[in-house]
Amino acid sequence: MLRGYVLTYLVFLYAPIVLLPIFAFNDSTVIAFPLTGFTTRWFEALPATPELVRSVRTSLSIAVSASILATLLGLCAARVNARYAFPGRAAVLGFVMLPLILPEILVAVSLLVVLLTLGVQLNALTVVLGHTLICMPFAIAILNGAFGNLDPAIEEAAIDLGCSRWQAFRMVTLPLIAPGIISSLLIGFTISLDEFIIAFFLTGSDPTLPVYLWAQLRFPARLPIVMALGTLLVALSVILLCGAEWVRRRGMRRSGRRDAGGFFA
């Protein structure tokens, strides 16, 4: 009974993703069974579509920028959280984590209203802004864990042995939280890359990849190309997430610390 339930759940969850590569290699413009034959022409067509290539570039640069920004800000927040006690710390941290549970459409609409009121031109930068906002809670959660594992005396020991504050941070703290930083960068990158709602509202003349794909759904003939692209994206996401977790665990092992948190148990 339970086994059947779990099986149904997994099929429901992953069947669409499994269908993606199947139709990406199917030799027909119609997305339906039965399959008609094997082809790689949809993949070959990818680089031959200039708007698509451009949207991939836009998405990549937005994802890189947003993940770096979110990680930098998360680094500051997590360090403050680990080192200083001040009144209202929990409340402030709660507010920073809010975008995690806030409906994304609300974040998107309110950001759009604010930006338009301020008279800001919508472009890739405004999307970076929005994506930084939604990536930050993840960055803080990951980096809080990294800082939480750290003995505060370690940085003092480095200062005691002649380091300035900055040297102590760079030579001792940074290497110890590096796995957390890499993990945060990779997860921020993944989130930003496939985010649609905020990108859709805040993008200017340069659509991101998900926004471009959505627009292409109106042309059934291009659907298999979308399938091919989707296949690549899923593969990339899986590789990145596994990479993030691998780096994090390796860091834990090397410093001999107890595993706490992380995305895959």
Add this chain to the structure above:
Amino acid sequence: MKRPIVELRDIHKNFDGEQALDDLSLDIAEGEFFSLLGPSGCGKTTLLRTIAGFEQPERGTLTLDGKPMEGVQANRRPTNMVFQSYAIFPHLDVARNVGFGLRRSRLSASEKSNAVEEALQMVGLGGFGKRAAHALSGGQRQRVALARALILKPRVLLLDEPMSALDRKLRETMQDELRRLQRQVGITFILVTHDQEEALIMSDRIAVMFDGRIAQVAAPGELYLRPASRRVAQFIGMMSFLPARLRGREIEVDGFGRTDVSERQAPGGLKDGPAEVGIRPEMMSLLSEPPSQGQRAASGRVSEVTYYGDMSYYAVMLDGTDRTVTVSMKNLPGGVTAERGEAVTVSWDPGSLMIF
């Protein structure tokens, strides 16, 4: 006393409105093994961190090796610290941990690795350089922390409760080694501890601290025999207290009777009226036969016996009082023993009474 290497004058420090150090003054001599002893929250760690430069006092001056330390950051002070958690850098191996403080020195690479190996040998970890930091045991971590701090040849080595994480046997070994090491290198050691036994074993001098103030600074023997106050007497070693009344040089002690006392037995001076008398367990003994002529003795009943192997401690409720005194006796073959509930005679030495 030799030239003071650490001079503290009227040091004052608050934490969130709470007084951590209250106008504290102290001199520590060069080459001394000095302990800061007190219960948790007495300010001893704050004082150590002030000397290290991790805390800034609101008022007062600190002089290290003749130089005022105001505005001098922790990384520029002639002190090094062994932290309570040892704070070993987990991403570096043992050799890199120990050599951490040397990385900016002008020594060549081979001179540095020689210095590291020398420091490791000094703490009994020769050849451990390639070990990963997290593969070390508690005692080894402490040795690495010691080597890492001593390699810089500080004028003062600060030790923040370094034994508190070790089990008893290992702690005793490390206490011996630390004492030997201090004699060998001749550097001034300042040890923070809440363990009075540890302070007595290790130190040349001890400062007992309560509530951000220094209650007494003295050598271990003097601290034990001549505590400056009842609170110090109670904190160091074991002491029984009895109510008493003083008139002139004569004191009447509940359960013990009258006796003459001298000024040197009363750190607060002899003042007529109610007082309290303190006596150490080894200054009394259980008698097997009636007291001889001139021997002072009191009768009572044993209410508790605590067996320590070499010694036994007897809590004796004195007749005519509701007070007990604790008497220690060596467990020698054929020696005096008593059971719980047994009536006993306790002899006591009038000269050993302390009057508070």
